[in-house]
Amino acid sequence: MRYLTAGESHGPQLTTIIEGLPAGMPITAEDINNELARRQKGHGRGRRMQIEKDEAFIASGIRHGYTLGSPVALVVENNDWKHWTKIMGSDPISAEEAEEVKRKITRPRPGHADLNGGIKYGHRDLRNVLERSSARETTVRVAAGAVAKKLLSLLGIEIASHVLEIGGIKASPTPYSSIKELQQISEDSPVRCLDKEVEQSMMDAIDQAKKNGDSIGGVVEVIVEGMPAGVGSYVHYDRKLDAKLAGAIVSINAFKGAEIGIGFEAAHLFGSQVHDEIAWDSEQGYYRKTNRLGGFEGGMTTGMPIVVRGVMKPIPTLYKPLKSVDIDTKEEFGASVERSDSCAVPAAAVVAEAAVAWELACAIVEQFPSDRYNQLSEYIERYRQEVKEF
Ligand SMILES: Cc1cc2nc3c(=O)[nH]c(=O)nc-3n(C[C@H](O)[C@H](O)[C@H](O)COP(=O)(O)O)c2cc1C
Ligand SMILES: C=C(O[C@@H]1CC(C(=O)O)=C[C@@H](OP(=O)(O)O)[C@H]1O)C(=O)O
Numbered sequence: 001m002r003y004l005t006a007g008e009s010h011g012p013q014l015t016t017i018i019e020g021l022p023a024g025m026p027i028t029a030e031d032i033n034n035e036l037a038r039r040q041k042g043h044g045r046g047r048r049m050q051i052e053k054d055e056a057f058i059a060s061g062i063r064h065g066y067t068l069g070s071p072v073a074l075v076v077e078n079n080d081w082k083h084w085t086k087i088m089g090s091d092p093i094s095a096e097e098a099e100e101v102k103r104k105i106t107r108p109r110p111g112h113a114d115l116n117g118g119i120k121y122g123h124r125d126l127r128n129v130l131e132r133s134s135a136r137e138t139t140v141r142v143a144a145g146a147v148a149k150k151l152l153s154l155l156g157i158e159i160a161s162h163v164l165e166i167g168g169i170k171a172s173p174t175p176y177s178s179i180k181e182l183q184q185i186s187e188d189s190p191v192r193c194l195d196k197e198v199e200q201s202m203m204d205a206i207d208q209a210k211k212n213g214d215s216i217g218g219v220v221e222v223i224v225e226g227m228p229a230g231v232g233s234y235v236h237y238d239r240k241l242d243a244k245l246a247g248a249i250v251s252i253n254a255f256k257g258a259e260i261g262i263g264f265e266a267a268h269l270f271g272s273q274v275h276d277e278i279a280w281d282s283e284q285g286y287y288r289k290t291n292r293l294g295g296f297e298g299g300m301t302t303g304m305p306i307v308v309r310g311v312m313k314p315i316p317t318l319y320k321p322l323k324s325v326d327i328d329t330k331e332e333f334g335a336s337v338e339r340s341d342s343c344a345v346p347a348a349a350v351v352a353e354a355a356v357a358w359e360l361a362c363a364i365v366e367q368f369p370s371d372r373y374n375q376l377s378e379y380i381e382r383y384r385q386e387v388k389e390f
Helices: 029-040 079-083 095-101 114-121 127-133 135-154 179-188 196-211 241-250 263-268 345-367 373-389
Strands: 002-006 013-019 056-060 072-077 158-166 218-225 255-260 278-281 285-288 306-312 323-325 332-334
Touching: 002 135, 013 135, 029 056, 029 135, 029 345, 072 135, 114 127, 135 158, 135 345, 135 373, 158 179, 158 196, 158 345, 179 218, 218 345, 241 255, 241 306, 241 345, 255 263, 285 373, 306 345, 345 373
Parallel strands: none
Antiparallel strands: 002 013, 013 072, 056 072, 158 218, 218 306, 255 306, 278 285, 323 332
């Protein structure tokens, strides 16, 4: 499977085209819109989220609630577009009109794509860069991820996420009994954190950063249950599923690192403290007594829950801006200030779920190729039985 996205942050709409879904898979706009609504929540978002109410229009590939096997095109309109028609219109404009429209951006923000994008594409108005580099694009990544999530869920594979850290405030590991419970408690929290004790401190840290004209980042965790063992591959670097997940996480705007299982902690432990002992019983077949490796060995799933974490740096747009250089005059200035979130970690957890769901759905469809959803479902069931009897 593959998907592309198109759209500028303040353009008319965002679009994704998904190719390679099996035909006959049940899916509704509601499945997608629920995920879009989740991404809009979270303490620390800027005013833009009050303007938007993201909803997907299904433009192709789904009929009467089922996929057709043809490309699925999803469109999310930008409500904000009506305020930007002059600045972001596609029709040619005269030099005078351009002057009138103004708002040319020439002071690149450190940490954003502005300067490198301008250099690469030769844009002297850095708006031409920021409109596409904006995380507004993650709206349709989440839409594509929602479709992947639905496919996985139909196959008995569930995904949830939560926030582990915001601005140095860490959640203590809170036990949860099932993925459904995790989904619920993270949903009820304004910072998507399972640890109620630190929820308020996280919100205070976000408010304080905002008050200081600053921003903060954090750590999110995605958990997946129900993936059968042996999905992915050890035979080539580009077929290793853990590597694909790490790449997907770091591809999210502002994400700077990914960990699988205990991740970096493994560096200071002994092998005996890291590797998960193998066990078997007739009920579940093979399993691991612990899950420190987060559901992966040799680039393949172990059948244990998948645990992936990602670190998000603080938002680069600062209301009290860092120093930058005006690309026209080469003089030192404060970087340009655009309307901005002060912390988007809770929202980014939903994006991370979508990114993980997409890679897992791709791996499933690749390993159990079928043009028909029913057939795919049967293949997986048979495979699960084979795994159990191995
Ligand atoms: C959900 C989400 C919301 C974001 N909101 C903002 C924002 O309001 N302002 C901003 O400057 N960056 C925001 N970012 C981060 C930038 O898009 C990102 O830092 C930028 O594209 C540069 O890419 P890089 O940080 O991956 O190098 C957001 C990221 C995510 C995932
Ligand atoms: C629009 C979204 O996030 C945007 C991501 C973003 C950035 O620079 O990445 C900058 C802000 O854009 P704006 O200036 O229009 O408010 C955020 O609001 C969204 O998440 O849907």
